Amino acid sequence: MNHRLRGLDRRLVLRPAQFAAAIVLAFGAASASAAGLFGQTDPDFQGQVQVRESPVLPGQQVTVVGQSFKPGQQVTLRYGNTVLNASPLVADGEGGFQLSVALPADAQPGVHPVVITAENPVAATVAPFKISPDVPLANQDKFRVSAQHLAPGLYQSAYSPKHDQLYVTTAIGRPPVRESRLLKVDPATLKIEASVAPAAVAGRDDGHVYAVYGVDVDDTRDTVWVTNTRDNTVAVYRQDDLSLVRQLEPGLAGHARDVAVDERRAKAYVSTPGQAQVSVFDAVSFEPRPVIEIESGLRRQPFNPMSLVLDEESGKLFVVSATGQVAVIDTATDAVEKVLAVPGARSASGVAYDAQTGRLFVASQGADNLVILDAANGEVLKTVATGAGALNVVFDPVSRLAYVSNRGANTVTVVDPDGTILAVLEGGSLPNHASVDGKGNVYVVNKARGQDDPEGNKIRRLHYRR
Structure with missing residues (x-):
């Protein structure tokens, strides 16, 4: 979702x-x-x-x-x-x-x-x-773009540098969710190499499965972590054959959305919208660890975690809240170091981080913008109107550009670290998520407006020509 x-x-x-x-x-x-x-x-x-x-x-x-x-x-x-x-x-x-x-x-x-x-x-x-701001397409010729129809109900993707594979989640409809798959995709051809359907939820007779939504990879242990949003939990699969390693029981991570794996510290972090906390799991035993409680400091507005991004080198986890805030967590101790206000954000939902400049990028659905701020002191450096429904953002350290998925505008806005718009690209219908491979490629998945949408259910590979 x-x-x-x-x-x-x-x-x-x-x-x-x-x-x-x-x-x-x-x-x-x-x-x-x-x-x-x-x-x-x-x-x-x-x-x-x-x-x-x-x-x-x-x-x-x-x-x-x-x-x-x-x-x-x-x-x-x-x-x-x-x-x-x-x-x-x-x-x-x-x-x-x-x-x-x-x-x-x-x-x-x-x-x-x-x-x-x-x-x-x-x-x-x-x-x-x-x-919403009208931000027209621009400078599309600066990018090599490849697109491929993939599968209905695309949500997120994650790249494995070790195995040079892309893992993509799909889920269709509201509960009972009967159609969902974890896909293994060739990043060169954008073709599906393998897929698996999640297991049915025990004790139900309506066909509901542990549908998969958020995704991240653990190359140290050759696993793929997914969130089972509708069932408030997570699951772990093998990267090679997509066999199920562990399906955790429902209720361990309320409305589990995004997952980020800290391979060095063997932890998986899961955002839980509607709950002022981040769930944590051991990446070896898969057992739950103590949750991280986050205080917003706002009256009648509890911290509402949406996306999260990990900087493994510094051991910092950044969690964006719909309240227009970003929590900074030390992954060595799982302590909340600080909560930064993001002025100008409304219904914030996406977050990315540039380790070189120490800058955070916050995508804001309600304000249709990208707010760039200093992660050290929270100073807002630039606010950029990117297009309707700025849902997610990812930063590519190779091209040194941020890519904002504007779900309402059907575009991807490309912004440099200082907030200058370099290009506005076609994103297909309802672009939902973007990931990077560390080689300068950005993978965007989008949903569909109905069954007959020619621009729906696609994956795009974007590469800056320089």
Whole structure:
């Protein structure tokens, strides 16, 4: 799964329960009587407003769709002092309405507050409306690109330098997940050399398997580690024949997302979204070790680990949180050294590290950007708009470039360590993850928009021509 945080680029969601003090305001004349101001309210208000298009870009014509309003309820949308609908929108017999809105070409990317008020009965709230930057394709000729259809449901990949093999995970659908495979791919031809289906989960009669999502390799012990996100655990396979070495029991790593193996210290680290901790496993015995608890220091915002990246040489593990933070962990002691704030990040989800400069690269889905900061002191060096839905980032030490997978924009933005965009490349539909091989090649896997998507389910190899 991609673990995106839902909806800022698609929805104006009105849920009064999310706004403990959703005060009902009347926008009528100030001279109105008190009785006119505070009339009948809607205690069970469930109205929702969503933008049909995704992503939303400056200059775009968008369709705003309302649903779950009371039939006949009159709705007004405001941005600042500007009313977006010339006359009140009236909910039809099913509680719905539509409105076409033309965004100005100079609309600024960001999350904009839109006030929605309803009458008969009265309700009001504020909803976020996200406009993404339009970052067009550029300098594609600077890269050699090879692409190959691979398999449905691609999630992540990891390269083995020892065996010159690429390992790719796939999983399709929501639980019960019946289709999932671990693939061994030739990095030269991008063809599948072998694959294995995960084992069925014992005690279930619905065909649900231990579907594989996150992946990393351990060349010291010739194993492949995968996360079984839907079953809150991990599994270990052999690199040569993909036979199962150990399937750990469910519940050891809540919603396990990414995995990074520290071969030198024989530990596997697993991020657990929704839990303020990182799970740790022994890479030899495969037994769980004590979890690493991470405090965000933020009120009512627990640390929410997403991606993680390991610098084995320095013994540092960097874990990005959806709260817009990065935790730095000493892998010798598994102690949290510090938690860095990442100003400008919103729903952060991807992280990469350049050991040469000591810089961190944080991809932010909610802000459509890449934030570059000094890992030593947390100083933000540059913020770069990369494209809609910046989901993941990887740094290639050979080309000395960062590659950002923009899931919403269907692009890969290539950025140098100082934050200058070198190129914007086609990434296929919904690019989900990128990995490097230490030879200057970057492997990008993408998902599909439906079964007949010609750009879906591909793997791409990118190489900078210099």
